[in-house]
Amino acid sequence: MGKCIICGASVDGRICSSHEEDVVFEFRGNDPHQLVQNRFYTGIVDGYADFGVFIDLSSNVTGLLHRSELDRRLESLDWEPGDEVFVQVKNVRDNGDVDLAWSIRQSEREFRGALIQEGTTELDREPEDDDDDDSGGVTHKPTPDKPGESESDEGNGGADAGDESADDAQHEQSTEAEQSADVDSSSADESADEGDDESAEDDLDAVRDRNQATPEGEHERVGIGSLSNRVGESVRIEGEVVGARQTGGPTVFELRDETGVVDCAAFVQAGVRAYPEIDVGDIVRLDGEVEVRRNEIQVETDALAALDGDQAEAVQRRLADAVSDEARPDELATLGDHDAVDAVGDDLLEAAESVRRAVIESRPIVVRHAATADGYVAGAAIERAVLPLIREEHAKSDAEYHYFTRRPLDEPVYDMDAATKDATRMLQDRDRHGEQLPLVLLVGTGSTKESNDGLDLLGVYGAERVVVDAATADPEIADTVATLVNPGLAGADASDLTTGALASVLGATVNGDVADDLAHLPAVSYWEDTPDTYTALAEDAGVDADRVTDLREAVALEAYYQSYQDKRELITDILFDSEGSELAGHIAGQFREKLETELETAEANIEEREVDGHTFATLDADAYSHRFDFPSTTLLADELQRRGDRDATVVYGTDELYIRADSDVDVRSAAGDAAMAVPDAGVTAVGVRQGRVEFLAGRRDQVTDAVVDAVAGQLE
Structure with missing residues (x-):
């Protein structure tokens, strides 16, 4: 038994239940389920996404502080990757995902006490951490120089500092990263001697030199797609850097070859950029050890170098050939039978290839669509097709949130306001998180000359733009975007075709595995005069006329509220949930009640x-x-x-x-x-x-x- 550090009550541990939220904990565990709900913890900002901030609570546990939990706009946060922050654990899900809440207290002195949670054990915070304690909070251990070498080996421990090897410098730097202690903490005169400061800087330089080493020797290159079978092995991979982000610990490079994508962690010092000469788009060779971190494959980098000349060209050819083979759809999907869709078959194949290529190349996809029932159906059809491809391509469990975004538009014009928002976000993601510029897919918008200025703004930065629209389009837009899919410009009569129906065909072409999921969507996109081909398609999918009406009206109501939000999960539940779901019928009832009330007043x-x-x-x-x-x-x-x-x-x-x-x-x-x-x-x-x-x-x-x-x- 112990005593509560606040009130002195007898407790198992160091804090009683009534004062648990008055204390901040430093978490030194490796399992998210060891976290205690409603406790406050210190964390390190790992990075930003559109939907929130990722916070490292320990070297093996990361949580998400969703933007809905903030007391301010996400854009107004002044946190940078590597900053120490204070958060509350709101929930730990069965799959290990950690939901965090905002803490108004952002300084340790604002809490009444501080404790360490080592696994499930509560410990007092000591004045200084022991050098031999290797269970620190948010840390990342450097990869050993040699495969199988332990980070705890001391090499020439006890040798004079002037003769210390690079391996010893690496070991001492690892201790510094994990314990936040002085590099020369074992020195008798650790507080003021200038020579010690110089030695510490030399140690850091030694570690940095080791990490900047060039891969040498004859190693067999392996494909990223095979890494799950090579855990614990030292490997060499070659490919393109498609992402680079700095965490509170290592620098994480996202590397793509012709077989897949993987995160590669390179460590110099906590929060310090490793290999600063390597940037997104570089063709590189990397040697490292395959590990499993947070249930995902990751490579601990031993050496990384940019390739050039014939070596770089060979890698680029492999990537280009693989992308071309994988990205081009075999054929246009068949969803019903409509002459206007057939008229733009080649354009739909081009658009589908652009989408598939963006997934393979780890470029984010931003879908812009009108905040209408037709617009949401169109956006949801593409979303349904793309998300499984992203999950297959990326090992990260949250990749679908990083690489796919729907952003509804209140107006069916892609104006400067919308383009400025998109340009600002994509440049922030590029500069802060090392992301590539996105593919911007405009569905049911961006096809008229009123959108020219917005499209041109994205074009200044080279962002790829694809427009898919069943309605009126202006021919000059074709010169502004990579692909314009518009039956009217192709000479077809599209008066009875909706963008939702056209986008459903695009979605099924992008990913044929979801064609059955999308079969009822064309009918949902029509308010009246639905072509028989789409009515029959919905009925064959088990969605009768009444159900189609419920789905349409439910989506229309939700499209109005919080119109700037994608409402991904809610829209998915409405459009793709099981037949027995009452959600669509419930919301459709509200739609009819509200609409009838308004119409009665208007008609009078x-x-x-x-x-x-x-x-x-x-x-x-x-x-x-x-x-x-x-x-x-x-x-x-x-x-x-x-x-x-x-x-x-x-x-x-x-x-x-x-x-x-x-x-x-x-x-x-x-x-x-x-x-x-x-x-x-x-x-x-x-x-x-x-x-x-x-x-x-x-x-x-x-x-x-x-x-x-x-x-x-x-x-x-």
């Missing part, structure tokens, strides 16, 4: 007009709809036109309006005519796909009248 306040023999409905959305609640103005306009017996509907607000009509309307032409009629109103078409026109608020009534007249002139 519609102004009916007759212009040139055509009937119009106009609605002041500011006055007769809830602007900040479901449904969105665009969906309200859609429903008013679908349900009304009229030729066109115009829903207007403070400085924008939306046009809906049964026949095709040239929104740019209508906006141009209105601009001529009201020249001082700043009229412009900003969302061709949405039928959206903007203007100056002070001229709203005049612009609305002018747009109605212009649309009437286009109706047959």
Whole structure:
């Protein structure tokens, strides 16, 4: 029995349950299940992701501080990799994943005490760590010079410092990294002697020299794909560096060859960049020992060097040949039968190859899609296809969160606001985490000239852009992006094709193993007049018409709320959960209730007009709809036109309006005519796909009248 360090109560350990959250622990365990829920722990920032921060709690245990747990925006954190921070363990999952919570106390002096948790044992914090204690907290041991050599071997221990070998310097540096003690802690005069400081620096240089050594000798090269069968062996691998990140301990290089991708840890000193001359994109040769860390294969680097000349070219040829063979799909997937899809078959194959190539080359994929039911279906179809490929390619359990992101857009235009956000994130990921520039896949957006500026911004940095859109597209976009998939530009009639249906074919082409999962999605993407081929496809997949409606409406409701979030797990549950799930039906019920309430109010306040023999409905959305609640103005306009017996509907607000009509309307032409009629109103078409026109608020009534007249002139 011991006594609580806070209140003195008798306890098993050093802290009672009532004061457990008043103490911060240094964790010296190797199993996440040894952590105690709700305790506070010290940790080291390992790195950032879009969804949070990875924190090393010990050399073998890492947790995730999700952005939802922060008391501020993720972007406002001033933490850098290697910083010591304080976090609370919120939960340890069955698979060993650790969920962390934010600690408002970010200094040890703000806690009432500090303890060490060694495994499951609680120990008092000693004034100075013993040099022979090798169980420190967040550490990383250097790889031995020779295979099988123990880090604890002292080599020429006891020799004079001036004659100390590089092996001895490595051993003392390992002790320093693990214990945060002085390199010369065994010296009698450890506190002030300048000669000792110089010796410590020499030791560090010796370790750095050892780590910067060039692979030499005749070693047999092995493929990364075979490393799981070579644990404990010393190996040589050659390939391309596709990622480099600095942790609180080692530098981790992500290396790719023609058979796979693996993390390779290189250590100089805690938080110090190893091999600073090696960068992302370099072709390298690496010698090291295969280990298993956190249930994942990793190589402890002994030596690493960049290749050039014929050697580099040989590796590049192997990689290029392997990528080409693996990335090109065998054939276009068959999901239903639609002439417009067949018309862009070659373009779909090109887009699918770009996606598969990005996965193989460890380039992140960013999918941009509209925050609509059709947009979410399209994005989810591609997500469903790509995530299994990422899991197969990367050993890291969280790779799918690093290498695939969906970012919905409120507007179906890829404007400078969206492009600036994407450019900022990709440059941060490149500079802070050593990631490659992403493939940006725009689905149902980015196909009109209003998106040119945004696309050009990404092009300045060389980020690959692919656009897939079943609706209106402008031919000049084809010159801006790597691939443009658009049936209209291919000369096909795509009036009855949705982007969700087109993207589902793309997803099945990217990964044929998920084709059955995607079979019902084309039907879900239609609000009305679903082609028979897609209705039959959904029925064959066991999804009847009522279920299709539930799925569509559930996705539409969730697309509105938190529209800038991907809601990956929720959307997956809605679209791909078992038939017995009640989730989609429950959410669809809310959709109908909210929509009917809004429609009842709107229809009671519609102004009916007759212009040139055509009937119009106009609605002041500011006055007769809830602007900040479901449904969105665009969906309200859609429903008013679908349900009304009229030729066109115009829903207007403070400085924008939306046009809906049964026949095709040239929104740019209508906006141009209105601009001529009201020249001082700043009229412009900003969302061709949405039928959206903007203007100056002070001229709203005049612009609305002018747009109605212009649309009437286009109706047959």
